[in-house]
Amino acid sequence: MVRSSRSNDWGFPRWRGYEAERQATRVRLCDRHGCEAPGDRPAPKSPNNPDRWYFCETHAAEYNRNWNYFEGLDEEEAKRREASEQRTADGYANASHYAWGGSGDGTxxxxxxxxxxxxxxxxxxxxxxxxxxxxxxxxxxxxxxxxxxxxxxxxxxxxxxxxxxxxxxxxxxxxxxx
Structure with missing residues (x-):
């Protein structure tokens, strides 16, 4: 007798997503102490370091509030870099219609x-x-x-x-x- 390797949920409606496991999905929590929200926003722990914090949206915004991308650059270089990034950030400019492409919390x-x-x-x-x-x-x-x-x-x-x-x-x- 041949054993089938099929699961019992292969028909419609499909009870789990494609490539899904049978076990419960593991959700990474926010790295902020005491926060129980999912931590799905990576943030660098320090410059030039591959290690990342994983925050919820609220704590990621708090973490990045005072971050200056152009720190250490002279004014001319900062303006040049900002102009080049504005030119190539068309996807974010289009997404501002959906209220998440703007600065800060997106509003x-x-x-x-x-x-x-x-x-x-x-x-x-x-x-x-x-x-x-x-x-x-x-x-x-x-x-x-x-x-x-x-x-x-x-x-x-x-x-x-x-x-x-x-x-x-x-x-x-x-x-x-x-």
Missing amino acids: RSRDEMRALEVLGLEVDADFEAVRSAWRRLAKSSHPDVRPGDKEAAVRFQAIQAAYEVLRVAEERRQWKPA
Whole structure:
């Protein structure tokens, strides 16, 4: 009598994925002490070292918050490298539509972060705070209020541009398909 090596779950519906084992899948936990989330985001333990920490998304963002990719480079070299990486990062630029290609936690782009900085707001400011800061700053540096003041005119233009960037981003978020 010939023994069959087939399992009993080969038909439809297939109860386990292709290439799957019968044992329970091992999930690596986040390396942050006390965290029970899956650690699926690798982060280097030190520069030029193949060893990696494995964090959850929250702790990976915390770990990378103050990391400066261009540290140790002069300004010209940093700008050149940033330009070359922007040119080849088309996949991430396209993915910003899905709200994960931006900086930080993915909810704001680099331009939005700069605009918030111009308005003097925190990164988690809502649009009502943006609108009130824009009105307050625009009133204080409007060319009609300060005629002949060139610095106020430049500051007013920067405030207007920052508000426009944040307004367009807010509209895009509101009309984003679910």
